[in-house]
Structure formats: C-alpha cells, structure tokens
Amino acid sequence: MSSIISRRRHPAAGYAAVAGGLVAAGVLYSAFSGGGASAAAPAQDSTQIAQGHALFESSCSSCHGLDAQGTSQAPSLIGAGAAAVDFQMSTGRMPAKDLGAENDRKPTSFTPQQISDIAAYVASLGGGPAVPAQSEVSTEGANTALGSELFSTNCAQCHGFAGAGGALTYGKSAPSLNASTPTQIYEAMLTGPEAMPVFGDGTITPAEKRDIIAYIVDTRNETNPGGLSLGRTGTVTEGLLGWVGGLGFLVLIAMWLTAKRRDHAKGESESSTHE
Amino acid sequence: MSETPEEPTGPRRVIGTPSPAPKAVDVPVEPSQPAFSAEPENPKRAKRAERIVAALFVLAFLAGCGFIAAFVGLEIGSSTTPKGANAVVAAMRSNYALGTCLSIALLALGAGSIIWVRHLTPNIEIAEERHELASEPKDRKSFKRDFAEGAAISQVTKRPIIRRTMLLATAPLALAPLVLLRDLGPLPQTDLRHTVWKKGLRAVTLGGLRPLRPADISTPGSLITVIPEGYQDDQDALAKAGVILIKFAPGELHIPTNFNGGTMVSTMNWTVDNIVAYSKICTHVGCPVALYEQTTHHILCPCHQSTFDAANGANVIFGPAARALPQLPLMLDSEGYIAAASDFVEPVGPSFWERG
Numbered sequence: 001m002s003s004i005i006s007r008r009r010h011p012a013a014g015y016a017a018v019a020g021g022l023v024a025a026g027v028l029y030s031a032f033s034g035g036g037a038s039a040a041a042p043a044q045d046s047t048q049i050a051q052g053h054a055l056f057e058s059s060c061s062s063c064h065g066l067d068a069q070g071t072s073q074a075p076s077l078i079g080a081g082a083a084a085v086d087f088q089m090s091t092g093r094m095p096a097k098d099l100g101a102e103n104d105r106k107p108t109s110f111t112p113q114q115i116s117d118i119a120a121y122v123a124s125l126g127g128g129p130a131v132p133a134q135s136e137v138s139t140e141g142a143n144t145a146l147g148s149e150l151f152s153t154n155c156a157q158c159h160g161f162a163g164a165g166g167a168l169t170y171g172k173s174a175p176s177l178n179a180s181t182p183t184q185i186y187e188a189m190l191t192g193p194e195a196m197p198v199f200g201d202g203t204i205t206p207a208e209k210r211d212i213i214a215y216i217v218d219t220r221n222e223t224n225p226g227g228l229s230l231g232r233t234g235t236v237t238e239g240l241l242g243w244v245g246g247l248g249f250l251v252l253i254a255m256w257l258t259a260k261r262r263d264h265a266k267g268e269s270e271s272s273t274h275e
Numbered sequence: 276m277s278e279t280p281e282e283p284t285g286p287r288r289v290i291g292t293p294s295p296a297p298k299a300v301d302v303p304v305e306p307s308q309p310a311f312s313a314e315p316e317n318p319k320r321a322k323r324a325e326r327i328v329a330a331l332f333v334l335a336f337l338a339g340c341g342f343i344a345a346f347v348g349l350e351i352g353s354s355t356t357p358k359g360a361n362a363v364v365a366a367m368r369s370n371y372a373l374g375t376c377l378s379i380a381l382l383a384l385g386a387g388s389i390i391w392v393r394h395l396t397p398n399i400e401i402a403e404e405r406h407e408l409a410s411e412p413k414d415r416k417s418f419k420r421d422f423a424e425g426a427a428i429s430q431v432t433k434r435p436i437i438r439r440t441m442l443l444a445t446a447p448l449a450l451a452p453l454v455l456l457r458d459l460g461p462l463p464q465t466d467l468r469h470t471v472w473k474k475g476l477r478a479v480t481l482g483g484l485r486p487l488r489p490a491d492i493s494t495p496g497s498l499i500t501v502i503p504e505g506y507q508d509d510q511d512a513l514a515k516a517g518v519i520l521i522k523f524a525p526g527e528l529h530i531p532t533n534f535n536g537g538t539m540v541s542t543m544n545w546t547v548d549n550i551v552a553y554s555k556i557c558t559h560v561g562c563p564v565a566l567y568e569q570t571t572h573h574i575l576c577p578c579h580q581s582t583f584d585a586a587n588g589a590n591v592i593f594g595p596a597a598r599a600l601p602q603l604p605l606m607l608d609s610e611g612y613i614a615a616a617s618d619f620v621e622p623v624g625p626s627f628w629e630r631g
Contacts, residue, residue, distance in 0.1 A: 101570060150482040153500045157565045157577055168566060169573045169582050169593070195568035197498035197521075202491025204499070208483055257389060260398070 045120070052121030055114055059095055068125055073099055080191070081128015082119035087187035089115045091180075093194075102172050102194055105179060129190045136206060137182040139214035147211030154199060155212065163216050164231030168195060178220055182213045324394035331387030338380035345372035467630075468622045470503075471512045472615040475608055477504040478518060478552070486612040487520070489548040495524035496569030500555060503615070515623050517555035518603050519565050519574075520613070521585050525549060527572070529587045542588070545604035547613055552603040553589045554623040557581055559596040561624045574600070597626060 057066065063074035070076030077085075088094035092106035108115070119131060152161065160166045163177035172195055177185065186209055192198035204212070219232075228237040349369040351362070410418075431438050477486045478501035492499060499520050506512045528549055545551070553574070557564040562578035572586035581594030589600035601623045604616035622630055 146482060153481045154498075154565075157563065166566075166577065168568060169571065169575045169580075172568070174566075192494070192496050192569055195570045197567050197569045198494040198496045199499070200492070200494050200497055202493065203480060203487065203497060205483065205485075257393075 048117050048120045049124045052117035052119070052124075055110075055118050056121050059110075060118070063096070063099070068122060077122050078125045079127045080122055082123040082131045083129040083187040084191040084193065085119040085122045086115055086131045087184055087191060087193055089118065091184055105175060129187075132183060132186045132190075134183075137186045137210065137213060139182065139210060139217055142207075142210045142214035144211065144214045144218050146208070147213070147215030150204065150208055150212050151215050154204065158196075160231045162219050162232035164229075166231075177216050180216070182217065185209075185213050185216060321395055324390055328387045328391045328395070331383045331390070335380045335383035335387065338376045338383060342373060342376035342380060345369065345376055467624070467627055470515045470618055470623060471506055471509075472503055472516055472518075472603060472618045474606075474617050475614050477608060477612050477614045478502070478520065478605075479504045479507075481507075481517075488611050489550060489607070489613065492520060492522045492550055495522055495527070495549070497522040498565070498567045498569070500565060501552075501613075515556065517563065518552050519555050519567070520550055520552050521567060523549045523551065523572075523586065527586055542602050542604070545602055545616065547605045547607055550605065550613065551585070552605050552615075553583075553585065553600040554603065554619065556600075556624040557596060558591075558598040558600060558623075559594070559625060564600065 056064075056068065060068070060077075063071060064077050065071050065074075068077040070078075085094075089108055089110055090112070092108040093103040096103045097106075110118075116131075122128070123130065151163075155163075158166055158168065158174035159177055160174075165176035166174050168174055174196070180188070187193075188196060189199040189204060189209055189212070190201075199209075201209075222232075224232055226233060226235050226237060230236055346369075349365070349372055351366045351369045426432060479486050481500045481502050484504075484507055486504065487499070487501070497520075501518050501520055502513055503516050506516060528543075528546065528551060555563050555565055557576040557578065559576065559579055559581050562576050564574055564576040564581070564583070566575040566577055567573070567585060568575070572584060573592070574583040574585050574589060576582070576594065576596065579595050581596035582592050583589040583596070583600050584592050589602065591597070591599060601619045601621050603619055606614055606616040608614040
C-alpha cells in the first residue's frame with residue numbers, strides 16, 4: 001500500500017488510474033447487464049457498425065425507424081439479429097416493395113458487404129441469432145434420410161414435400177425453396193421470417209438443420225419426372241392430358257363410326273329423315 | 276306381334292330340362308317393304324373402298340405373320356442370349372416387336388371392317404322387334420303343372436324329415452358369409468376416445484426423439500411436432516397421438532376454454548410457460564394439420580382449408596372442421612421436461628357416429 005502511495009506522483013500514475021477505472025467499469029457493466037442475448041452477440045468492428053448504421057438510415061429507417069425501434073408500419077428490429085437481416089436482404093425481400101404481410105423473393109440491390117454491415121448494425125442493437133458460418137450450413141456428411149423425415153414432419157406441410165411451396169390462409173403462401181441457399185434456409189429456420197414459425201436450436205438442433213438442408217439440396221438436384229411438375233408430383237399433367245385427350249379422341253371415333261353417311265342420306269332422303 | 280307357332284306336343288319333359296316352348300319368336304318380314312339391293316350406288320367408290328379393305332386385311336395378315344415370326348425368331352433370356360443387361364435389351368426388343376405387330380394386325384383388321392361396313396354395305400335401318408316379356412299363358416300353365424308334378428314325384432311334400440334335414444343342412448352354409456364378416460377386424464370399442472398420452476409421459480421431437488424443456492422452445496412463434504416418448508415405432512399409437520407445441524409471447528395466448536364434462540373450464544393451466552399443445556390431427560377428416568402462421572396464429576389444414584385460431588383455443592375460424600383442435604394438458608416432469616398432464620379429455624381426430 002505504501003508503495004502505491006509513494007508512487008502516486010509518478011508520471012504514469014494518471015494513466016494507470018484511468019485504465020483501472022475503465023476495467024472496473026467494464027467488469028461492473030458486464031456483471032450487471034448479465035449474460036443472455038447481448039453477451040452472445042459477437043464483438044463487431046465499430047467502423048462496420050457505423051457504415052451499417054449509415055446504410056440503415058438511408059434504406060431502412062423510413063419504415064423501421066431511425067433507431068430501428070419500429071413504427072406503425074414495420075416492426076422493431078432490436079433483438080432481430082444478424083441472421084434475420086441477412087435472410088431478408090439477401091433474398092431481396094427487404095427493402096420491401098410495399099407494405100404487406102408477405103414480400104416475394106427478388107434480386108437484391110445490396111452487395112454482400114453492405115448486407116453484412118447492416119446486419120452488424122442491427123446485431124449491435126442487441127442480441128438475436130448470428131449469420132451461420134459456412135461450416136455450419138455445410139451438407140458434408142449430413143444424414144439426408146433423417147433430413148427427409150424432419151422435413152416431412154416440420155416443413156412439408158407448408159413448403160410441399162419437395163420444397164415447391166404452397167398456399168397458406170387468406171392469400172398468403174409459403175415460398176418455393178428452389179432458389180434458397182443453404183445459409184438462407186438455415187437463417188429462415190432460426191429466425192422464422194414472415195408467417196413462418198421459428199425452429200430454434202432447441203427444437204431442431206444445428207446438426208438436424210444441416211440434415212434438412214441436405215435433403216432440400218439433394219431433392220432439387222433429382223431429375224424431375226413430370227412435364228408440368230406440380231411440385232414434383234410426377235407425370236400427373238401428362239396423365240390428365242392423356243386421359244381427357246385420349247378419351248375425347250375415342251368419343252370422336254365412336255361418333256364417326258355411328259354417324260350416318262351423307263351420300264346415302266341424300267339418295268334415300270325419304271327413308272333416312274327419321275332416326 | 277303375330278301368332279306364335281303351335282307348341283309341339285312331344286313327350287312330357289322333366290324339371291331341369293329345357294322348355295319345349297319355342298326358343299325365339301320369329302319376326303315376320305313385312306311383305307310391303309321392298310327388298311334392298313346389294314348393289315352400291317357408286318360402283319367406282321365401292322371399288323376403291325374394296326381395294327382399301329383388301330389392302331388393310333393383307334396388312335393385318337402380314338402383321339399377324341410378323342407376330343408369330345417375332346415370337347419364334349427373337350430370343351429372350353435363353354441359353355443363346357448372354358446373361359445380364361443384354362437379356363433386358365433382348366426382352367425389350369421382343370416386347371416391342373410383338374406389341375407392334377399385334378397392334379398393327381388388330382388395328383388393320385378393325386379399320387378394314389369399319390371401311391367395309393361404312394362404304395360397301397347399304398345404309399338401311401332394320402328394326403328388330405322384341406317379343407313380349409311375359410310367357411304365353413299356355414307356357415305358364417304348363418310350367419305350373421310341371422312344377423306341381425315334379426314336387427309330387429320328388430315326394431318332398433310327403434317326406435317332411437327329408438325336407439327339414441335338407442333345410443337344416445343348408446342353413447350353416449347360408450350363414451357362413453355373415454360369420455366371415457368377423458374377419459373385417461375387431462370393433463373399435465373405446466379406442467377412438469383415448470390416446471396413449473398419460474400423466475408424466477414426455478413429449479419428444481419427431482425425428483430427433485429428444486425431450487424438450489421450455490427453454491428449448493423459448494422464442495415466441497416457435498412450433499415443433501412432438502410424439503409420446505417411446506412410441507416412435509407404434510404407428511397405431513402415433514396415428515392419434517401426434518401433437519404440435521406452439522410457443523407464444525406473453526399475453527398473446529388468450530385463455531382457452533374447453534368443454535369438459537358439461538361445463539366450460541379454463542385450460543390456461545394446461546399450458547407451460549406460454550407453450551400450448553394441440554392435437555395435430557384435423558377434426559374434419561384427420562389430415563395432419565401444422566401449417567402454422569406465427570404472425571396470425573392461424574393453423575391451416577392443407578386438405579380442406581380448415582383454419583384454427585391457435586391463440587384462442589384452436590377454435591375453427593374457417594373451413595369444414597366442426598370442432599376445435601383438442602388441447603393436450605401439459606406439465607413439467609421432475610426433471611423439467613415437457614410432459615403430458617393427462618390424456619386428451621376429448622376424442623381427437625374426425626367426429627364419429629357415437630361421439631355424441
């Protein structure tokens with residue numbers, strides 16, 4: 001103790017006091033703010049966050065509010081997380097064309113770096129799932145059979161058994177998964193965009209998510225048997241055409257077979273006027 | 276109708292032999308109708324049609340010969356043909372040859388016949404009248420007499436013991452088909468009213484078979500399909516026991532009420548940490564119903580568009596379903612896992628006759 005007191009006039013003492021105060025404040029802050037979501041958010045580069053904030057203000061804040069707090073038109077993004085931003089923007093759903101319950105997939109006008117910046121900014125607002133790394137969405141060694149079972153149980157009711165999409169209530173629809181990247185599928189399960197329920201890591205583990213992605217990717221690489229495929233239902237359209245067209249042709253043949261001949265009808269007009 | 280020919284008075288017939296009555300009633304040709312000429316109106320066209328028909332028949336002949344030749348000539352899978360993929364190719368080749376030849380033969384034969392009829396035979400309508408359905412009075416009288424006579428000869432009226440034992444002998448055989456109906460399966464009894472869910476039985480995910488804690492479904496808007504633990508291979512049990520768990524944000528879930536034992540009771544204490552469990556089987560015709568929209572809390576059945584309001588006791592808000600999805604009472608077991616607090620209090624799935 002006496003040694004510290006004796007050195008308090010030391011030129012470096014002021015710096016040491018400030019550094020010690022900052023460390024203490026940081027420890028106290030982290031102790032009081034608790035673990036939870038904010039602790040899970042990875043440390044982001046402050047310049048990236050600043051760039052993301054600038055992009056957010058120019059492109060997103062008109063609906064989501066200047067501080068992403070949400071408005072009457074669009075929800076708050078605090079706690080939405082980087083994965084939700086990456087999904088919505090990389091699929092072109094955000095920025096939205098108009099205000100509605102659903103936005104369709106369209107080409108995005110943002111670069112991956114810009115999307116990453118905005119995602120970093122939104123993540124810095126607090127918590128939310130992070131964008132999965134490439135290794136997390138890799139289908140290398142995934143169990144496609146289990147993925148098929150999980151897809152049938154949890155996904156097929158809306159997206160169809162081959163991921164072709166389907167109808168929901170009041171005009172909404174579940175989109176086709178044919179253009180989705182593994183990262184986007186993973187993010188969709190994690191964040192539950194639009195009407196889709198959330199399939200968090202507690203209900204479908206990361207390994208099971210990779211199995212599901214493997215099933216989706218494998219299925220769309222399969223040869224599609226049908227002409228107008230109806231979501232890989234098979235050769236139903238051809239069958240319908242064959243059935244209707246073929247039967248119609250046979251009916252025409254039967255009508256021709258039983259029709260009266262015109263040349264005789266002319267010659268024997270008297271006898272052939274009555275059926 | 277004209278008079279029928281006189282019945283020949285032959286020897287008396289025995290029951291079971293053909294009737295001596297005439298087999299068919301002749302339709303007389305009205306003498307006023309002129310006999311038609313077999314000569315076609317246009318000999319030139321008839322000649323051309325004749326050639327076409329003959330050509331088609333020759334084609335049918337050749338194709339028929341081709342069928343026989345293909346059957347005899349093309350080897351399939353015999354010792355002369357190598358085994359493996361070539362045998363498949365050989366069989367395919369043989370099938371194509373046989374099918375093509377037979378098709379051409381039958382088609383040419385049919386087409387030739389049609390052209391023959393349509394272009395060469397005269398176009399005349401011939402009415403062929405039916406005889407009256409009822410037999411002649413004479414025949415009916417004769418039948419009655421023969422029947423009585425046969426009965427007398429067989430002595431079936433005189434010897435009741437034979438008559439009765441004969442009836443007795445046929446009775447079990449007549450009843451046998453009714454007994455065979457039993458093979459359609461046991462009666463459902465009370466199976467439709469119960470599932471395998473019972474107090475303390477954990478819910479596990481379908482596929483991963485992991486039990487769940489409320490923390491695993493912590494995000495509002497989460498949905499997961501669960502089954503009773505240990506029943507993953509029991510399809511009969513799973514057919515009724517499929518359940519969806521839905522997590523709500525605090526305050527989103529309205530107090531579900533349930534008609535239990537004649538009184539409406541709150542089922543809020545059936546939920547765990549804003550997680551509610553509904554039967555996955557549609558109350559209309561039993562499709563798996565899990566199209567859940569977390570924004571509107573609608574559960575949609577993909578088969579007939581029955582829509583249930585998950586935030587409000589899964590009541591029907593659209594579609595043909597007549598009842599809300601049954602709610603499964605939930606509780607936490609001693610290790611903190613989500614488990615059933617009891618079986619469903621009402622039958623799951625489609626309505627049935629005795630459901631009441």
